[in-house]
Amino acid sequence: MGILGGIKLATRSVSRRWLRAFFMMLGVTVGVSSLTILYSVGENTKQETMRRFKRMVGTFDTVIVRPGAGRTRGMPTLTNVEPTLKFEDAQAIASEIPEIKQVAQAQTAFDIDVKYLDRTASPAVFGVSANWLDLRGDEVAEGSFMTRDDLQTLARVAVIGVDVKSALFLDESPLGKTIRIGEVPFQIKGVLTSRGAGPAGGSLDNLILIPVTTASRRLFNRDFLTMLIAQLNDPGRSDAAVQKIAALLRERHHLTASALDDFTITSPQAALTRVTQVGSTLSKTLTGVAFIAMLIGGIVIMSLMLIAVSERRKEIGVRRSVGASRQDILLQFVLEAGAISTLGGLIGVAIGLGGTRVVTQLQKLPSAVAWEALVISVLLSFAVGLVFGLYPAWKAANVDPIAALRS
Amino acid sequence: MSQMIEVSHLSKTHRRGDGTPVAALKDISFEISAGEFVTVRGPSGSGKSSLLNIVGCLDQPSSGTYRLLGEDVSGYSDRQLSRIRGRRIGFVFQSFNLMPRTTALENVEVPMIYGAGRVDRKKAFAALERVGLAERAHHYATELSGGEQQRVAIARALINAPPLILADEPTGNLDTTAGAEVMRILQELNKEGRTIVLVTHDNAVARYASREIAMRDGVICSDGAPDLRQASGA
Numbered sequence: 001m002g003i004l005g006g007i008k009l010a011t012r013s014v015s016r017r018w019l020r021a022f023f024m025m026l027g028v029t030v031g032v033s034s035l036t037i038l039y040s041v042g043e044n045t046k047q048e049t050m051r052r053f054k055r056m057v058g059t060f061d062t063v064i065v066r067p068g069a070g071r072t073r074g075m076p077t078l079t080n081v082e083p084t085l086k087f088e089d090a091q092a093i094a095s096e097i098p099e100i101k102q103v104a105q106a107q108t109a110f111d112i113d114v115k116y117l118d119r120t121a122s123p124a125v126f127g128v129s130a131n132w133l134d135l136r137g138d139e140v141a142e143g144s145f146m147t148r149d150d151l152q153t154l155a156r157v158a159v160i161g162v163d164v165k166s167a168l169f170l171d172e173s174p175l176g177k178t179i180r181i182g183e184v185p186f187q188i189k190g191v192l193t194s195r196g197a198g199p200a201g202g203s204l205d206n207l208i209l210i211p212v213t214t215a216s217r218r219l220f221n222r223d224f225l226t227m228l229i230a231q232l233n234d235p236g237r238s239d240a241a242v243q244k245i246a247a248l249l250r251e252r253h254h255l256t257a258s259a260l261d262d263f264t265i266t267s268p269q270a271a272l273t274r275v276t277q278v279g280s281t282l283s284k285t286l287t288g289v290a291f292i293a294m295l296i297g298g299i300v301i302m303s304l305m306l307i308a309v310s311e312r313r314k315e316i317g318v319r320r321s322v323g324a325s326r327q328d329i330l331l332q333f334v335l336e337a338g339a340i341s342t343l344g345g346l347i348g349v350a351i352g353l354g355g356t357r358v359v360t361q362l363q364k365l366p367s368a369v370a371w372e373a374l375v376i377s378v379l380l381s382f383a384v385g386l387v388f389g390l391y392p393a394w395k396a397a398n399v400d401p402i403a404a405l406r407s
Numbered sequence: 408m409s410q411m412i413e414v415s416h417l418s419k420t421h422r423r424g425d426g427t428p429v430a431a432l433k434d435i436s437f438e439i440s441a442g443e444f445v446t447v448r449g450p451s452g453s454g455k456s457s458l459l460n461i462v463g464c465l466d467q468p469s470s471g472t473y474r475l476l477g478e479d480v481s482g483y484s485d486r487q488l489s490r491i492r493g494r495r496i497g498f499v500f501q502s503f504n505l506m507p508r509t510t511a512l513e514n515v516e517v518p519m520i521y522g523a524g525r526v527d528r529k530k531a532f533a534a535l536e537r538v539g540l541a542e543r544a545h546h547y548a549t550e551l552s553g554g555e556q557q558r559v560a561i562a563r564a565l566i567n568a569p570p571l572i573l574a575d576e577p578t579g580n581l582d583t584t585a586g587a588e589v590m591r592i593l594q595e596l597n598k599e600g601r602t603i604v605l606v607t608h609d610n611a612v613a614r615y616a617s618r619e620i621a622m623r624d625g626v627i628c629s630d631g632a633p634d635l636r637q638a639s640g641a
Contacts, residue, residue: 012513314506318504318506322518323492324489324520401465405465405500
């Protein structure tokens with residue numbers, strides 16, 4: 001008997017005993033549907049988190065230096081950081097460390113009202129250097145970005161995010177208009193392309209960029225930075241760069257050997273890896289649960305197949321008498337278990353597709369289906385059928401035809 | 408005539424549950440020529456079923472040799488024996504042994520799966536026609552009467568055109584009319600040249616045969632023309 005004949009036999013047997021087949025495939029169906037849903041949702045969550053994280057950070061060939069020790073979360077502002085990181089530090093990093101291509105400087109403040117006519121908004125105000133756009137991977141949608149000239153002349157120009165545009169200007173074009181940041185008038189030079197939501201769900205578009213020199217001397221009157229972003233020549237060598245920056249800053253800040261750093265260096269790449277790891281731990285756990293369901297499904301198949309074998313002893317005897325060898329019987333029962341399990345898996349995939357859709361809509365995730373999970377599910381359910389069908393099939397192959405025919 | 412079955416010095420020892428050996432067949436020798444119609448008779452426990460199992464290649468002898476169509480099958484593997492069962496032997500059982508949840512036609516097709524490897528539906532239908540059950544082809548086995556079930560079983564035994572038919576009490580579960588019909592078909596098959604070996608208790612069956620082997624306690628106690636006096640007396 002060939003494999004094809006075996007498959008035919010198996011499907012006929014399944015269709016004639018559909019109720020039992022239904023119960024046999026139940027475990028696998030539950031396992032596969034949960035595997036599909038959990039894996040797809042886990043994968044979607046992970047990718048969405050990564051997307052949001054990337055939107056927030058912009059580029060990955062950078063390291064970020066912030067004043068103060070142990071600061072990795074939250075946005076530093078002029079009011080909550082130590083005044084240790086200076087403009088000169090940024091220049092020194094750019095000129096003295098060969099691994100660094102360029103350094104962007106930033107002063108940030110959150111609690112300043114921005115006014116246009118009678119409308120008010122309170123976006124984050126960023127004083128930044130002219131290379132900010134480049135290092136963040138941002139783009140200007142309308143108008144232009146600030147230039148080196150603007151920085152040198154302490155020009156009062158601003159580039160705004162789309163949230164600010166819609167809050168202050170409604171449908172009007174903001175270009176060339178004058179707004180007041182605090183009490184200081186700024187002329188709007190450009191509007192940034194929208195970045196969308198950040199990892200926590202908040203908007204990344206509620207901000208105003210102004211030249212950092214203007215910010216330092218005309219608006220905030222502070223001579224320290226809240227953040228600097230150093231771009232690496234070779235993103236693969238961020239560790240070496242981080243060490244050199246740390247050494248340079250310690251020297252410049254006259255820190256003794258026993259003193260802690262008065263700054264914090266973070267690498268977006270490392271942070272992304274951490275974020276991704278959290279996601280994958282979650283989906284690994286969930287996938288493990290689904291595998292246990294599959295295991296239970298397999299055991300259900302095995303026990304019901306064992307019952308089926310003892311009930312079908314006569315059939316086995318007949319088949320043996322008309323020329324079926326032990327191997328033929330083994331093949332028939334293994335394929336039957338495989339067919340039932342695969343069918344259960346396919347039904348599970350169908351349920352899983354529906355379930356993934358529901359869950360992703362509830363959680364407002366993109367409802368991408370992890371196709372590899374589907375393929376794995378179906379192959380896995382076939383394998384479960386084969387493995388757990390093997391012992392009952394071996395039992396079937398060893399039924400004594402003489403006794404079976406006489407019963 | 409060429410020899411269909413050659414059995415020489417055949418013994419079969421079963422082991423009981425507690426391990427004590429029981430001799431079912433003791434040094435049996437006989438031959439059956441192609442085209443013979445032989446009944447094997449004897450009380451239960453006489454060894455006739457053990458003999459039939461070995462002749463049918465469902466079991467192997469403990470010692471001695473068994474040749475089927477000149478081929479010594481005594482030491483054959485499960486695979487080789489299965490092949491022989493599929494191509495050279497057709498079985499008919501007392502309890503019909505049709506498969507449930509399976510139509511008459513599908514039952515007849517089963518041996519083709521293992522013999523030719525390809526199911527020929529027309530051929531299966533022709534075999535059912537042959538036993539007069541063409542119109543019942545798509546009925547499930549459980550929907551057929553005993554006589555009809557046994558005729559389906561005969562069609563199944565015939566499908567791979569085996570030269571040897573082994574029947575174990577084929578009329579044992581049938582009424583007289585149905586039994587006579589089954590015997591008539593077997594006789595017809597014999598006339599076409601098939602060798603028939605039939606195990607029975609039934610005296611009425613004996614008159615269809617040209618030869619009767621009687622067994623008692625694992626040995627053959629008589630072998631010759633059927634005792635028709637006994638047959639008519641039953």
